[in-house]
Amino acid sequence: MANYDITIDKEKFNLSSKYIASLDIVPIGNQQFHALRHNRSYKIKILNTDFAQKTMTLEVNGNTYEMVLADEYDQMVDKMGLLSTKTHKINNIKAPMPGLIIDVMAMIGQKVETGTPLIVLSAMKMENIITSQGEGIIKSINVEVNDAVDKGQLIIEME
Template sequence: MVNYDITIDKEKIVLNPEDSTSLDLVAIGNRQFHVLRHNRSYTIKILNTDFAKKTMTIEVNGNAYEMVLADEYDQMVRKMGLLTAQVHKINSIKAPMPGLIIDIMATIGQKVEAGTPLIVLSAMKMENIITSGGEGVIKSINVEVNDTVDKGQLIIEME
């Protein structure tokens, strides 16, 4: 018997197999469900899912919530203290290939995190969005729109 820890907007709920079988859950559309629990009616819509992070954004009766699901393995890892948040600080962004800068989405002083779009680089007839590989604050942008860059050329300095 596996219990699931569900955290919805920092409120933790433990869902055990008996609870899950007592839910009256009916699919009413694509990613939409009607749930009856303890004589209360809920309309639930799944807005976004990230299976790798085991997170969802759900809408319950018109209100959006962030949800995190922790199975038995996740609970054991957390209990053992093996979850450590690592923040990857970066010092620079370099051109991954030669090309032409066609857009700059970043600004000096902007705080960025991993995945933040920074530059659009046109190379081999394709537009490539260069994103941040970690977090930091943009110190300087060493290119302008329509500049050509070589592979490995420094395009953004971080602090």
């Protein structure tokens, strides 16, 4: 069972996939949904989504909320203290989990810095944006869209 840390307007919540599945959510239009929880009705509209930063702006019953989603991978990276402001060179980028390549945003020869989006990996019904953890120049890209990858598989080589 997956757990997600969700921060809404600086207040943090931990939600399990079981809890999320228990919500009665029905799409009612373009980026609009109706949710029912404990006999309370909620009209939800997605105003803005930034997949790279895993943020979303929602309107719920007329009130606007900023939401940040941290999946289990983000929580693990944070817990291990891997989020660093130091600049460092990187050699290779490996798949953090098994999944399917949805998008390749990087190009051979591209100079990247910390946080540069490189690959979109679909895993556990979530799209995960793999970003550069340092700086460097892309030497080769070893995957294409629709490729299945294993955890630890080399996906990008750096110079």
